[in-house]
Amino acid sequence: MxxxxxxxxxxxxxxxxxxxxxxxxxxxxxxxxxxxxxxxxxxxxxxxxxxxxxxxxxxxxxxxxxxxxxxxxxxxxxxxxxxxxxxxxxxxxxxxxxxxxxxxxxxxxxxxxxxxxxxxxxxxxxxxxxxxxxxxxxxxxxxxxxxxxxxxxxxxxxxxxxxxxxxxxxxxxxxxxxxxxxxxxxxxxxxxxxxxxxxxxxxxxxxxxxxxxxxxxxxxxxxxxxxxxxxxxxxxxxxxxxxxxxxxxxxxxxxxxxxxxxxxxGLDKVREHELNLVSVFLEDISKISKLSILGPGPGILQRVSTVSLNIEGWSSSDLAGALEAEYGIMTRSGLHCSPLAHKAMGTFPGGAVRFSFGLFNTLEEARLAAKALEELSKRKTARKKS
Ligand SMILES: Cc1ncc(COP(=O)(O)O)c(C=O)c1O
Structure with a gap:
């Protein structure tokens, strides 16, 4: 997982x-x-x-x-x-x-x-x-x-x-x-x-x-x-x-x-680590066409280690479902108890898929998640369950 x-x-x-x-x-x-x-x-x-x-x-x-x-x-x-x-x-x-x-x-x-x-x-x-x-x-x-x-x-x-x-x-x-x-x-x-x-x-x-x-x-x-x-x-x-x-x-x-x-x-170390994780992830996913990031993109450090995004052609729940089923990656889709924020960002009511990194995640994991998104972006939808 x-x-x-x-x-x-x-x-x-x-x-x-x-x-x-x-x-x-x-x-x-x-x-x-x-x-x-x-x-x-x-x-x-x-x-x-x-x-x-x-x-x-x-x-x-x-x-x-x-x-x-x-x-x-x-x-x-x-x-x-x-x-x-x-x-x-x-x-x-x-x-x-x-x-x-x-x-x-x-x-x-x-x-x-x-x-x-x-x-x-x-x-x-x-x-x-x-x-x-x-x-x-x-x-x-x-x-x-x-x-x-x-x-x-x-x-x-x-x-x-x-x-x-x-x-x-x-x-x-x-x-x-x-x-x-x-x-x-x-x-x-x-x-x-x-x-x-x-x-x-x-x-x-x-x-x-x-x-x-x-x-x-x-x-x-x-x-x-x-x-x-x-x-x-x-x-x-x-x-x-x-x-x-x-x-x-x-x-x-x-x-x-x-x-x-x-x-x-040391909270400064925690901050540094989480910013590194999110920077690597944002950098990697910014190359994926059809992917849109809500809010601050790469290079903006006025942020925490949470990134929400959508991929054209995918609903947020299908994308989160495919990430879990095919890659074992746990994210959260939908509105995140924050309809106001999604309205402000133009993603209401469909929401987005949220990736949120923590202290114990690694750079390798951030790269893996980006890679999974790149692969999924080349498909139109989730694989049908057999
Ligand atoms: C910004 C923000 N405020 C409030 C809450 C509510 O937290 P709790 O369910 O622990 O009360 C959350 C949790 O999702 C949150 O992200």
Whole structure:
């Protein structure tokens, strides 16, 4: 199997991650609840995960990091906490995943906000000045997918923040956390949301958010936290306010191990490797006639290691099916939970085939994938099953 679907979830996970999960699963404890030794150790597991995330993003105050089951929950919690009210204006990119687009669409449908999007240029790249020019006096929030899970384009997040000034920015780091150095974020980002099972190399069921001092918060669910048990109200302090119910301790042990693995390796090295992979792949496929790449092509480094493409004459599902059946290459076809991005790129509703490289892929594999595409491009359709 050649796994090129790391934008969906990363594979393989480092042995350190598997070991950390196994050790935590073998411990009889619930963090923050009982006072016995194993329970205290479980609390330490969670603390170490918070510390690892804080180090990754350069966050000073660990308590402002709350864990959730994934980034989708984190985004929903963050949007609920901003306190958006009648006809507040929200700006987002036109490349948002449904994890941000659906909650925004719901808020707009309920007439709580007006929502506008900023389109990328013909090269697939977003520009800070386009966000600045759409700001209104009542713009309360800018929502930004940092790395597109469709085109791979990297948004100029810091330049956008500089262009929008005091307006808070919510960053969806699903595709960039663990893929590049991001330790400067803690000094300027207002809201950071992340998922544990992609670039951070952790298991599914982990994710979270960071809220800068002064950003409001509102629980999406209330319940047991192990703190202030005498009260029927949810604690009003972070992270407890946003962490109702027993945390995914073994998942967080795996997440911490994944983040520490990356920190030890060096995020600059990870970035360099992934850019090499994608550069080789883009270079090789750019010679294939009838093949079109969505967004940034060869030579543009404002990108993550995800490339979506189509080959004339092939539907995206047939092409992904042939790649798996004939070459054992795992990709993802269709709309990638991102209809807005495909509309922006002119590939709605058919979608595209997405290749997403990860830390453990090799240059050889990138070349193999390109070769498979070259061969398939010479045919009109998938082979009929016998
Ligand atoms: C950009 C982006 N945002 C959000 C998500 C949602 O991630 P999760 O399903 O882990 O909440 C994804 C995952 O596909 C994504 O690529």
């Amino acid at each position: 050649l796994y090129l679907d790391n934008a969906a979830t990363s594979f393989p996970k480092p042995q350190e991650v598997i070991d950390a999960i196994t050790i935590a699963l073998n411990a009889p404890a619930s963090p923050g609840r009982s006072g016995h030794k194993p329970a205290l150790e479980a609390s330490r597991v969670v603390y170490r995960a918070r510390k690892a995330i804080a180090k990754l993003f350069g966050i000073g105050n660990l308590e402002r990091v709350a864990f959730t089951p994934n980034i989708t929950w984190a985004i929903n919690i963050a949007l609920g906490g901003i306190g958006l009210k009648a006809y507040d204006h929200v700006l987002s990119s036109a490349l948002e995943h449904n994890s941000t687009a659906r909650p925004l669409a719901l808020l707009a449908e309920k007439n709580i906000i007006t929502w506008e999007t900023v389109a990328p240029g013909p090269d697939g790249l977003l520009r800070a000045e386009d966000f600045a020019s759409k700001l209104k006096p009542n713009t309360r929030l800018v929502v930004l997918c940092h790395g597109s899970n469709v085109t791979g384009a990297l948004a100029p997040a810091k330049a956008i923040k500089e262009a929008i000034g005091e307006v808070p920015i919510l960053l969806d780091l699903a595709q960039t956390a663990g893929a590049m150095p991001l330790e400067d974020l803690g000094s300027w980002a207002d809201i950071i949301t992340f998922t544990g099972h992609k670039g951070l190399l952790g298991p599914t069921g982990t994710g979270g958010l960071y809220l800068k001092e002064g950003i409001g918060f509102q629980p999406l669910a209330v319940g047991g936290t192990g703190s202030r048990s005498e009260s029927l109200s949810q604690p009003d302090f972070l992270p407890d306010a946003l962490e109702a119910g027993t945390l995914n301790t073994h998942g967080l042990a795996g997440l911490a191990a994944g983040v520490n693995y990356l920190l030890e390796k």
